[in-house]
Each structure stands twice: as C-alpha cells, then as structure tokens.
Amino acid sequence: xxxxxxxxxxxxxxxxxxxxxxxxxxxxxxxxxxxxxxxxxxxxxxxxxxxxxxxxxxxxxxxxxxxxxxxxxxxxxxxxxxxxxxxxxxxxxxxxxxxxxxxxxxxxxxxxx
Amino acid sequence: xxxxxxxxxxxxxxxxxxxxxxxxxxxxxxxxxxxxxxxxxxxxxxxxxxxxxxxxxxxxxxxxxxxxxxxxxxxxxxxxxxxxxxxxxxxxxxxxxxxxxxxxxxxxxxxxx
Numbered sequence: 001x002x003x004x005x006x007x008x009x010x011x012x013x014x015x016x017x018x019x020x021x022x023x024x025x026x027x028x029x030x031x032x033x034x035x036x037x038x039x040x041x042x043x044x045x046x047x048x049x050x051x052x053x054x055x056x057x058x059x060x061x062x063x064x065x066x067x068x069x070x071x072x073x074x075x076x077x078x079x080x081x082x083x084x085x086x087x088x089x090x091x092x093x094x095x096x097x098x099x100x101x102x103x104x105x106x107x108x109x110x111x112x113x
Numbered sequence: 114x115x116x117x118x119x120x121x122x123x124x125x126x127x128x129x130x131x132x133x134x135x136x137x138x139x140x141x142x143x144x145x146x147x148x149x150x151x152x153x154x155x156x157x158x159x160x161x162x163x164x165x166x167x168x169x170x171x172x173x174x175x176x177x178x179x180x181x182x183x184x185x186x187x188x189x190x191x192x193x194x195x196x197x198x199x200x201x202x203x204x205x206x207x208x209x210x211x212x213x214x215x216x217x218x219x220x221x222x223x224x225x226x
Contacts, residue, residue: 004155006155034214041122041201041222042219043117043205043219043220044156044203046214046215049214089156099163099207100158100161100171101156101215103148103156103157104155106155
C-alpha cells in the first residue's frame with residue numbers, strides 16, 4: 001500500500017519557467033512533509049518542508065503548498081534552472097518517537113536550456 | 114566539517130556472501146537509518162536506530178542485520194538470505210528532538226554477481 005504517491009515519473013520544463021511537482025498521500029495522520037532532491041549515484045539532499053498546520057512554505061525559488069483536505073502537496077520551482085534537473089522525492093512523517101519517513105517514488109525533472 | 118560518510122561507493126560481491134556496508138556520522142545525531150533504493154522506486158526503510166544499542170526493523174528488514182555499538186556508527190550487513198541484494202543503499206541520520214529532517218550519506222551501490 002503506497003501511502004505517498006508521485007504519479008508523474010517525469011517532467012520536462014523550459015529554463016525560466018515554473019516547475020510544479022505533485023505528491024498525494026493517503027494517511028491523514030501525517031504531520032510533516034518534506035521534499036528531497038537527488039542526483040544520480042548520490043544521497044538525497046533536503047530541499048524544503050512544511051508542517052501540517054501550515055498550507056504554504058517558501059524558501060527562495062522553492063515553495064511548497066499543502067492542501068490537507070485533498071491530501072495533496074506540491075513543490076513549485078520558479079524560475080527553473082538547468083541545475084534543478086534531478087529526481088525529486090516527497091516524504092511524509094507520522095512524527096512521534098520513531099521519526100520514520102515514508103517516501104514517494106520520485107519525479108525526474110528535466111529543465112531544458 | 115560534519116557529515117555522513119558511507120564506504121565504499123561501489124561494492125561487488127559474489128552470490129552467497131555476506132557483506133557489510135559502513136555508515137559513520139559526526140553530526141552528533143541520535144537516530145540513524147538505512148534505506149534501499151531500486152530503479153523507479155522510492156526509498157524503502159530497512160532498519161533504524163534511535164539510540165545506541167537499540168534498533169528496530171523497518172519495512173524490508175528480511176535478509177539484513179545491523180548493530181549500533183557507537184553513536185557515530187550504524188553498519189548494515191547484507192546477508193546471503195537477502196534474495197535481491199543488488200541495489201543502492203543509503204544511510205541517514207537525524208536529531209531526535211528535531212524530528213523529520215534526515216540527512217543522507219552519499220550511498221553505496223552494491224552489485225551481487
């Protein structure tokens with residue numbers, strides 16, 4: 001049972017345009033959501049996060065939106081740059097003592113120059 | 114400077130052999146995690162440890178074993194019982210009181226011949 005889903009395996013956008021990566025989840029008990037960026041053969045790096053008590057968090061070119069009623073979050077990258085080309089994973093946490101993260105399957109973003 | 118190191122970067126083993134993957138962190142993090150990534154899939158949790166001398170099974174622990182004798186170290190042994198050991202293995206760590214954001218190492222690519 002995939003609790004965190006990224007239904008788009010890949011996305012291609014032009015440099016300077018907006019990239020929108022989507023993520024859906026099924027467990028309403030998730031209390032924190034994160035986005036990670038990953039290059040091939042490297043470990044993921046943390047990008048941005050959002051608590052379930054908020055609906056938006058912004059950090060420079062990156063903004064994450066959370067729609068709890070729809071159990072949906074999205075990552076907006078504006079403007080997109082070629083260096084943003086990577087796989088993006090969304091992850092969700094149930095919090096508590098274990099701090100386990102549940103990851104989606106990832107979306108490969110390609111930013112064309 | 115602080116970080117998580119995993120060694121080696123690439124590892125080749127013959128089928129039927131046990132192999133141990135190293136993970137060391139100097140971030141003074143309490144919790145450490147092992148994930149496995151396969152093509153087209155998200156990160157799946159193998160084992161995690163919240164404190165020294167204690168660890169719990171993740172979602173896909175069969176065929177793996179771990180130890181946590183020191184705060185800085187969390188080695189993973191891939192045993193011959195693991196049916197499909199070829200994968201990219203990632204180690205992560207986090208501070209317990211700052212839930213959620215996990216920091217990842219660079220990963221180890223294990224190939225079983």
